[in-house]
Amino acid sequence: MDARELRSELELPPERMRALVDRAMDRIVRHVESLPQQPAADVEGAAELARSLAEPLPEDGAPFEELLALLFDTAVPKSFNTAGPGYLAYIPGGGLFHAAVADLIADAVNRYVGVWLAAPALAQLEANVVRWFGRIVGYPEAARGILTTGGSLANFTAVVTARRERLPEDFLGGTLYVSDQAHHSLQKAAMLAGFPPANVRVVPSDEAFRIRVDALRRLIAEDRDTGMRPFFVNGNAGTTNTGAVDDLVALADLAREEGLWYHVDGAYGGFFALTERGREALTGIERSDSVTLDPHKSLFLPYGTGSLLVRDGGALRRAHSVRADYLPPMQEADDLVDFCEISPELSRDFRGLRVWLPFKMHGATAFRRALDEKLDLARWAARELRKVPGIEVLAEPALSLVAFRLSPPGVGGERRDELNRRLLSRINARRRVFLTGTLLADGYVLRICVLSFRTHLGRMEQALEDIRAAVGEVSAG
Numbered sequence: 001m002d003a004r005e006l007r008s009e010l011e012l013p014p015e016r017m018r019a020l021v022d023r024a025m026d027r028i029v030r031h032v033e034s035l036p037q038q039p040a041a042d043v044e045g046a047a048e049l050a051r052s053l054a055e056p057l058p059e060d061g062a063p064f065e066e067l068l069a070l071l072f073d074t075a076v077p078k079s080f081n082t083a084g085p086g087y088l089a090y091i092p093g094g095g096l097f098h099a100a101v102a103d104l105i106a107d108a109v110n111r112y113v114g115v116w117l118a119a120p121a122l123a124q125l126e127a128n129v130v131r132w133f134g135r136i137v138g139y140p141e142a143a144r145g146i147l148t149t150g151g152s153l154a155n156f157t158a159v160v161t162a163r164r165e166r167l168p169e170d171f172l173g174g175t176l177y178v179s180d181q182a183h184h185s186l187q188k189a190a191m192l193a194g195f196p197p198a199n200v201r202v203v204p205s206d207e208a209f210r211i212r213v214d215a216l217r218r219l220i221a222e223d224r225d226t227g228m229r230p231f232f233v234n235g236n237a238g239t240t241n242t243g244a245v246d247d248l249v250a251l252a253d254l255a256r257e258e259g260l261w262y263h264v265d266g267a268y269g270g271f272f273a274l275t276e277r278g279r280e281a282l283t284g285i286e287r288s289d290s291v292t293l294d295p296h297k298s299l300f301l302p303y304g305t306g307s308l309l310v311r312d313g314g315a316l317r318r319a320h321s322v323r324a325d326y327l328p329p330m331q332e333a334d335d336l337v338d339f340c341e342i343s344p345e346l347s348r349d350f351r352g353l354r355v356w357l358p359f360k361m362h363g364a365t366a367f368r369r370a371l372d373e374k375l376d377l378a379r380w381a382a383r384e385l386r387k388v389p390g391i392e393v394l395a396e397p398a399l400s401l402v403a404f405r406l407s408p409p410g411v412g413g414e415r416r417d418e419l420n421r422r423l424l425s426r427i428n429a430r431r432r433v434f435l436t437g438t439l440l441a442d443g444y445v446l447r448i449c450v451l452s453f454r455t456h457l458g459r460m461e462q463a464l465e466d467i468r469a470a471v472g473e474v475s476a477g
């Protein structure tokens with residue numbers, strides 16, 4: 001054969017490509033089908049396993065089957081079963097299989113969507129996804145947005161955009177306001193955006209874990225009195241601790257009065273706006289200047305997809321546009337977007353396809369129905385928990401998260417915290433569900449976050465069975 005046409009070993013022939021996908025698919029399907037039977041978490045011996053896998057750069061290749069076995073038989077099982085129906089910890093999502101197929105397509109075609117000219121039609125598909133998100137939260141047509149790797153990067157981009165819009169080049173006098181229930185990524189965003197940690201004012205929340213707007217107003221006034229420049233306020237559309245939704249209307253009013261950039265962190269809760277009950281709970285979100293939404297949470301996508309929407313799309317561009325001679329011309333028409341012009345990234349994956357494919361295949365209705373089911377399940381869980389003697393539910397779930405604790409009469413403070421930590425480990429030891437806890441102002445609580453598209457009533461009943469049994473165990477000493 002002509003040496004000029006020889007394939008390198010990295011260029012796989014068709015039959016080899018098929019074999020790779022077929023063999024991987026065989027493992028994947030078996031894995032996904034067995035998710036409900038797998039433990040909700042299994043990390044016993046995982047640290048030793050992790051250390052045993054440290055290795056030098058391999059010079060030579062190994063058989064694919066061997067590598068698949070290492071992944072599926074050894075590495076994957078020793079982890080939290082984040083894709084399974086029993087994962088009610090932190091903020092689940094599950095990981096839609098369609099999105100994995102979309103990733104395979106996107107990676108195999110490997111087109112460049114950061115620059116419009118390189119793949120106009122594909123950039124349009126991603127722009128459609130962003131527009132759909134805008135519609136979901138009630139943003140105007142002029143809104144623009146980006147898909148990020150997650151909520152943290154979305155919050156960071158929001159802070160940077162707000163800083164550029166509302167503060168001078170010398171911005172160190174700018175102050176930001178978040179509640180004591182806000183996700184720590186906002187603190188991190190401010191730090192990465194160059195603000196001293198003390199410029200982030202932490203506003204107390206009320207007994208329902210919602211930001212105290214009166215306290216916020218006072219803090220802003222105090223800061224103005226001392227010559228600081230209040231410029232950014234965050235509203236929570238579903239807190240990580242308890243799922244609380246701030247009064248998004250009152251915050252919108254205050255932000256307008258005070259001339260602040262109004263950001264809403266809807267990483268967990270924002271997509272509930274697809275449902276009627278969610279839209280009601282999130283009223284006011286449509287008045288924000290920017291909003292973070294995490295498809296890898298409440299659209300059930302695999303990890304790696306967040307998003308930021310900005311009401312005035314021009315603000316995103318003003319904050320991010322930097323030109324270079326080696327780049328092609330950027331689009332000036334309003335309906336065409338160069339994502340590199342409105343985001344921190346240039347080269348990146350075609351992450352829009354991951355959202356586009358499942359939405360196109362099922363329509364928004366399927367997502368709405370699944371989210372409605374999560375709202376029902378959380379309410380059901382709160383009702384059932386209240387029937388368990390000694391259990392205190394901290395607030396009616398605003399969305400799909402319930403925080404609770406065992407609070408026997410006469411037991412408080414550290415003793416109650418310790419009791420609840422034991423309760424958590426007894427529940428999780430049964431391995432049918434995996435819950436996590438958190439610390440609120442008056443102590444340690446457990447939380448159930450129902451958000452995986454794979455979680456249904458059957459698994460919730462198991463959760464309640466395990467909670468009742470664990471309460472019996474810890475109460476008996």
Ligand SMILES: Cc1ncc(COP(=O)(O)O)c(C=O)c1O
Pocket residue numbers: 091149150151152153155183185238239240265266267268294306
């Ligand atoms: C309310 C909220 N905001 C932001 C984030 C950060 O998102 P990510 O983990 O995608 O960076 C989270 C993560 O759980 C969250 O719950």
